[in-house]
Amino acid sequence: MKRFKALFVMAICGLFLSACGNLGSSNGASTSGNSSNKGTQLTGQAAAGDYQSVIKNGRYVTSKSRGVNVSQNDNQFNLKSFESGLLTVSKKVYSPSKYIFEEGQYLNTSTVQNWLGRKSKSNPDGLNPVNNGKTDPNTRNPIYLQQMEEQDFMKQNGKKLTLSGVTIGLGMNSVDYYEKKNFGSTYQTKISKAEAQREGRQIANQVLARLRQKPALKNVPITIALYRQAPTDSLVGGSFFSYSNNKAGATTVSSWKPISEQNYVYPTTSSKATNGNSGSGNSNDEASFENFKSQIQNYFPNLSGVTAQAHYTNKQLTGMNVNITTQFYSQTEIISFTQYLQQAAQKYLPSNAPIDITVSSTEGVQSFLSRDNGAKKFTSHVFNSY
Amino acid sequence: MKRFKALFVMAICGLFLSACGNLGSSNGASTSGNSSNKGTQLTGQAAAGDYQSVIKNGRYVTSKSRGVNVSQNDNQFNLKSFESGLLTVSKKVYSPSKYIFEEGQYLNTSTVQNWLGRKSKSNPDGLNPVNNGKTDPNTRNPIYLQQMEEQDFMKQNGKKLTLSGVTIGLGMNSVDYYEKKNFGSTYQTKISKAEAQREGRQIANQVLARLRQKPALKNVPITIALYRQAPTDSLVGGSFFSYSNNKAGATTVSSWKPISEQNYVYPTTSSKATNGNSGSGNSNDEASFENFKSQIQNYFPNLSGVTAQAHYTNKQLTGMNVNITTQFYSQTEIISFTQYLQQAAQKYLPSNAPIDITVSSTEGVQSFLSRDNGAKKFTSHVFNSY
Numbered sequence: 001m002k003r004f005k006a007l008f009v010m011a012i013c014g015l016f017l018s019a020c021g022n023l024g025s026s027n028g029a030s031t032s033g034n035s036s037n038k039g040t041q042l043t044g045q046a047a048a049g050d051y052q053s054v055i056k057n058g059r060y061v062t063s064k065s066r067g068v069n070v071s072q073n074d075n076q077f078n079l080k081s082f083e084s085g086l087l088t089v090s091k092k093v094y095s096p097s098k099y100i101f102e103e104g105q106y107l108n109t110s111t112v113q114n115w116l117g118r119k120s121k122s123n124p125d126g127l128n129p130v131n132n133g134k135t136d137p138n139t140r141n142p143i144y145l146q147q148m149e150e151q152d153f154m155k156q157n158g159k160k161l162t163l164s165g166v167t168i169g170l171g172m173n174s175v176d177y178y179e180k181k182n183f184g185s186t187y188q189t190k191i192s193k194a195e196a197q198r199e200g201r202q203i204a205n206q207v208l209a210r211l212r213q214k215p216a217l218k219n220v221p222i223t224i225a226l227y228r229q230a231p232t233d234s235l236v237g238g239s240f241f242s243y244s245n246n247k248a249g250a251t252t253v254s255s256w257k258p259i260s261e262q263n264y265v266y267p268t269t270s271s272k273a274t275n276g277n278s279g280s281g282n283s284n285d286e287a288s289f290e291n292f293k294s295q296i297q298n299y300f301p302n303l304s305g306v307t308a309q310a311h312y313t314n315k316q317l318t319g320m321n322v323n324i325t326t327q328f329y330s331q332t333e334i335i336s337f338t339q340y341l342q343q344a345a346q347k348y349l350p351s352n353a354p355i356d357i358t359v360s361s362t363e364g365v366q367s368f369l370s371r372d373n374g375a376k377k378f379t380s381h382v383f384n385s386y
Numbered sequence: 387m388k389r390f391k392a393l394f395v396m397a398i399c400g401l402f403l404s405a406c407g408n409l410g411s412s413n414g415a416s417t418s419g420n421s422s423n424k425g426t427q428l429t430g431q432a433a434a435g436d437y438q439s440v441i442k443n444g445r446y447v448t449s450k451s452r453g454v455n456v457s458q459n460d461n462q463f464n465l466k467s468f469e470s471g472l473l474t475v476s477k478k479v480y481s482p483s484k485y486i487f488e489e490g491q492y493l494n495t496s497t498v499q500n501w502l503g504r505k506s507k508s509n510p511d512g513l514n515p516v517n518n519g520k521t522d523p524n525t526r527n528p529i530y531l532q533q534m535e536e537q538d539f540m541k542q543n544g545k546k547l548t549l550s551g552v553t554i555g556l557g558m559n560s561v562d563y564y565e566k567k568n569f570g571s572t573y574q575t576k577i578s579k580a581e582a583q584r585e586g587r588q589i590a591n592q593v594l595a596r597l598r599q600k601p602a603l604k605n606v607p608i609t610i611a612l613y614r615q616a617p618t619d620s621l622v623g624g625s626f627f628s629y630s631n632n633k634a635g636a637t638t639v640s641s642w643k644p645i646s647e648q649n650y651v652y653p654t655t656s657s658k659a660t661n662g663n664s665g666s667g668n669s670n671d672e673a674s675f676e677n678f679k680s681q682i683q684n685y686f687p688n689l690s691g692v693t694a695q696a697h698y699t700n701k702q703l704t705g706m707n708v709n710i711t712t713q714f715y716s717q718t719e720i721i722s723f724t725q726y727l728q729q730a731a732q733k734y735l736p737s738n739a740p741i742d743i744t745v746s747s748t749e750g751v752q753s754f755l756s757r758d759n760g761a762k763k764f765t766s767h768v769f770n771s772y
Contacts (some may be wrong), residue, residue, distance in 0.1 A: 043725040053722040058684050060722060067715045076749060080771040082718035103718060151718070236772050263772045298444050313770040318493035321772060329453045332489060332537070336439040336446060339429040358769065363462060365751040370767060381756060381767075383744065385466040386622050386649045386697040386707060 022150035037157040040161060042100060048090070051101035054154065054161065063103035063113040065150070069171075072116065072147040072205050074232045078171065079147075081237025082227050083262065086149055086169035087224040089243050089259070094153040094165045104150025106166070112148060115207075128286065133188075135180045135215060142189040144199040146229050148207075167223040168207060172196040175231050193228065197242065204244065205253050211252045219248045223258070236263040236309045260315065266308040267293070282308050285317050285350045292322075292348035298339050299344070302326055317350055322357040325365055328366060334359065335382050338367040342378050345369060400449060414747065428545060435477070437487035438548065440540065449489035449497040449534070455557075459531040464557065465533075467623025467649065472535055472555040475611045475629050475645070480539040480551045489622045490536025492552070492600055498534060501593075506679040510511055513589050515747055521566045521573075526576040529560035530585040534593075534616050537561045548601060553609040554593060560580040560624065561617050577612065583628065586612040590630065591639050592739065605634045611645070622649040646701065649733045653679070667696050671703050671736045678708075678734035685730070686723050687714055708743040713753060721768050724753040728764050731755060 012350055022094060054061045062376070073079045088103075107115075111125075117124035118141075129141035138179040138288035174196065176189040191199075204224045211217045212338040225243035230236060232278045238262040244253045264281035266289045293306045311319040322345075328334050367382040403638045427441040438445045461646045476487075493501075497511075504527075505512035515527035539551035560582065563574040577585075581640055588609045597603045611629035616622060625647040632638045650667035652675045688714045697705040708731075714720050727743060742766070743755040753768040 027487065043722050044729045050721065050725065053718075053725065055685065055726070058681075060719070060726065061685050062687060062719065063716065069536075070715055072447070077771055084770055084772075087718065087721075101718065101722070103716070106658070156616065192456065209606050238772075295444075300442065300446050301448060305389070309772040319770075319772060328533075329456055330449065330489070331466050332439075332473065333446070333448065334485065334486070335473075337435065338427050339439065343430050356770070360750075364746075368769075381742075383754075384470055384626075384707065384742070385463055385703060386470075386695040386703075 019163045023267045037375070039161070041346065049096055051087075051091075051096045051099065051153075054100060055313060061102055061105070064105050064136055065151070066103075066109070066110040068109055068112045068116075068151060069147045074177075075230060075234060075237070077234060077236075077237035078229050078342050079112075081239065082147060082171050082232075083149060083150060085227060085240045086151060086167060086260070089169070089240055090151055090153065090167040093167070093223050093245055094222075098155065099153040100156060100161060102152040102154055102161075104166075105152055106211070106217055107148075107150045116145060117146065118143070127206060135178075135186055138176070139316060142173065142178075142191055144172055144176075144191065144196065145170055145174045145203055147171035158262065163220055165221045166211070166217060167225065168204075168211070169225050169227055169240075170200055170207070171227045171229050171238070172200045173229050175229075177232060183270065191364060194239070196228055197226065200242070202252065203255065208246055208253055209251050221248055222246045222250075224253065229261070233241070235265045235307065247383075257302055260313065262312045264310045264312070266290070266310055276327060282315075282317060285320075289320075289322075292344055295344050295348060296324070296341065299340055300326070301335075317353040319353055321347070322349070322354045322355065324357065325360045328361050331382075331384070332368045338369065338380050338382050341369055342380050345371070345378050346376075348372075384385060390462070394666055397405060399760060425437070426545070427691045427697055431677070435482055437473075437477075437482045437485065437539075438613045440486060440488045447488055447491070449495040449536070452489070452495070452697060453539055454495055454498045454502075455533045455535060456556075458557075459565075461620060461623070463620060463623035464615050465623070467616075467625065468533060468555060468557050469535060471610060471623075472537060472553060472624045472649070475555070475609065475626055476537055476551075476553040479553070479607075479609050479631055483549060483763070485539040486547060488538040488540055488547075489533060490552075491538055492597070492603055493534075493536045499549065504529070513592060519562075523575045526564070527576060528559065528564075528577055530558055530577065530582065531556055531589055532561075535556035537685065545719060549606055551567070551607045552597070552603060552611070553611065554590075555611050555613055555626075556586055556589060557615050557624070558586045559615050561615075563618060569728055582614055583612065586628070587639065587642065594639055595637050597634070606633045609638075610639065616649070621651045621693065626660065646699065648698045649698045652676070652696055667698065668701075668703060671696060671704050671706075674734055674736050675706075675708075676729060681730050682710070682727065685726055686712070703739040704741055706735065706741045708735070708741065709746070710743065711746045714747050717768075720752045724755065724766050724768050727755055728766050731757070731764050732762075 041054040043055060044052060057355055112117045114123055115123045115127045117123045117126040118128045119130050124190065127145050127331050128143045132141050134140040142346060149169040150168040152163060154161040155164040171202055173191055176191060177186050179186055208222060208224060213224060223245050227240045228238045230238040240251060240259045242256045242258055244256045246253060266286050289308050297303050297306065303324060306323040307323050308319060309321040354373045355371045359367045365383060367380060369380040371378045388517040429441060430440060432437060436735040438524050439677040443735055454578065455465055500509055500511045501513045503509045504514045505516050513531050514529045518527050520526040532594040535582050537553040538549060540547040550746050562577060565572055594608060594610060609631050613622045613626045614620060616624040626645045627643055628642045630640060630642045675694050675770040683689050683692065689710060691711040693709050695707040696703060724745065731743060740759045741757045744751055745753045751769060753766060755764045757764045
């Protein structure tokens with residue numbers, strides 16, 4: 001199923017990429033004469049703590065390696081959590097109040113694809129080890145680096161934007177999935193945290209040295225962050241575990257700072273539910289969630305799924321995404337259920353952490369509730385249709 | 387595709403209905419000992435202008451004819467718009483500040499199914515005309531009544547809830563789809579507005595008389611509202627066109643009030659896009675939407691769909707749902723696009739009407755923006771994943 005989904009996503013990507021070439025001509029006509037679209041603009045800040053981003057000639061500036069990570073992730077949870085997590089790291093270093101975000105402009109698709117490959121005669125830039133020809137999970141050389149992402153940060157000086165910082169995320173496998181022959185069974189090489197850290201640091205050094213060879217990146221601060229990918233069957237993505245800030249000009253990584261972030265899935269009925277972290281999060285939080293779950297399952301008939309992703313920073317709950325799925329038979333059921341959730345979530349779910357609750361059916365998202373960091377009450381929205 | 391979708395929904399329904407029988411025993415255990423679940427409670431009001439609804443012994447009180455309308459609608463837009471529209475009619479008569487909502491408790495599944503059928507020897511209660519044996523679209527007797535819904539309204543007196551009003555919605559076809567032989571081609575009998583109104587009023591009279599035979603409904607006000615179903619290929623649901631308030635005890639409908647509501651789909655490139663209303667909504671609103679659409683299509687590459695449902699009450703725009711779909715390659719693209727939408731929506735979309743904007747990809751809803759009635763700014767939410 002996941003394989004199928006991944007293939008589907010890749011097929012869609014191909015579709016979109018192949019359509020890309022026509023963008024200029026097909027959409028160009030509609031902007032002629034619109035003078036407000038000329039030059040560089042910013043998107044505006046949707047919420048405090050978000051970056052503004054760059055618009056050039058009315059268009060969003062997309063990543064030069066757009067789409068590579070979509071095809072690198074069998075588990076889409078790793079894609080979103082990697083990108084959001086990298087933004088969180090960037091915000092520690094490049095404050096959204098002073099810097100403007102731009103998608104990575106210095107690593108293009110072919111560069112990233114080459115770097116993510118194995119080192120070989122035909123691919124001397126591969127950051128993953130050479131294929132030693134072995135197929136045993138413990139003696140073969142696994143793929144350590146699964147995905148990478150560049151984020152650029154600009155400072156505004158009058159009407160001019162100057163590149164003033166770059167963040168690079170390196171997604172390191174916790175499990176490398178491989179086949180002994182094409183279309184054969186899938187085998188696994190497990191990669192310990194220590195091994196991932198050691199290899200990640202070594203790769204980071206190479207990446208930093210290579211980036212310094214690009215004239216535009218010679219003299220800007222470069223932050224590199226290491227992420228541990230969740231296994232393919234995880235219901236939550238992986239997490240960042242370490243980062244380093246490198247001053248303008250530095251060509252070797254000097255020091256690493258730890259990041260303490262963990263993701264868990266509640267209920268933890270299955271060991272597969274976690275992202276490879278030992279333990280099962282916080283037992284108080286899980287008990288709160290279980291209470292909430294049993295209340296709402298009693299309230300509304302046949303809820304087919306009630307799960308949560310719980311995110312911890314320095315062992316404290318710093319976010320929770322609750323997903324509720326079932327079939328609904330009427331719009332009034334959705335409205336009433338959402339009202340009830342507002343009460344029940346407030347009463348049973350952990351306080352002091354931002355929480356999102358999404359209510360879905362086979363027809364898609366029906367309603368959602370949200371409580372921001374520091375807020376007391378949940379706001380809710382029921383999706384309507386005319 | 388729609389057929390397939392409808393069949394899929396029906397299959398899912400079957401699955402859920404068959405699981406229903408076990409609900410009492412499977413979930414019962416988790417509530418024992420929880421004294422707060424005893425008796426009748428209310429859900430609380432999520433937003434001003436919403437009804438509170440009834441909880442009995444910790445459980446939501448579902449409709450006695452739950453699920454019938456799901457299987458009666460090939461076009462799911464008719465389902466949501468019928469139920470939300472009926473709530474809007476109810477709110478005119480039974481104010482949410484004074485009345486409490488309960489799903490219909492007096493018309494059960496078999497009753498509704500019989501009433502929605504054709505009158506025949508085996509189904510004397512059928513509200514649709516007898517089959518006259520003809521297959522010509524103009525000489526056969528079409529199915530006029532496609533779906534019906536009951537909504538109950540209670541008044542609270544101390545701890546007691548008393549039924550104090552009932553609303554019945556009758557969904558009248560604008561097109562009746564039929565086959566001349568099983569699994570054969572689909573033919574259409576078109577039903578004019580005048581014909582739908584005439585038949586709807588006649589059916590309403592029968593429904594009112596029958597409801598008065600139920601002891602609990604003898605002496606409560608009963609509101610009946612007539613809805614015109616959108617064609618199966620419409621991208622927006624139908625709308626209510628008439629309603630009547632009937633005092634406690636009245637057994638024949640005395641007078642009808644008109645409802646002026648229309649739904650349109652923008653852009654109106656195809657005549658199929660409307661719900662059968664003549665004309666194409668308001669040209670200013672459509673021009674605003676077209677401006678918005680061309681701005682955001684220029685901003686973000688390869689937006690695969692930008693459409694809107696526009697809802698008019700007394701010829702005034704009273705609501706708009708904008709749906710934007712595309713593939714996104716990163717979470718940062720979604721965040722930036724949502725920020726841009728916040729500016730663009732405010733600048734280009736019609737003011738003075740509540741607007742929802744949903745941004746989706748093949749992976750589901752990615753973000754949404756909303757501006758309430760009277761509000762100046764759009765709020766936004768980006769769906770995250772850990």
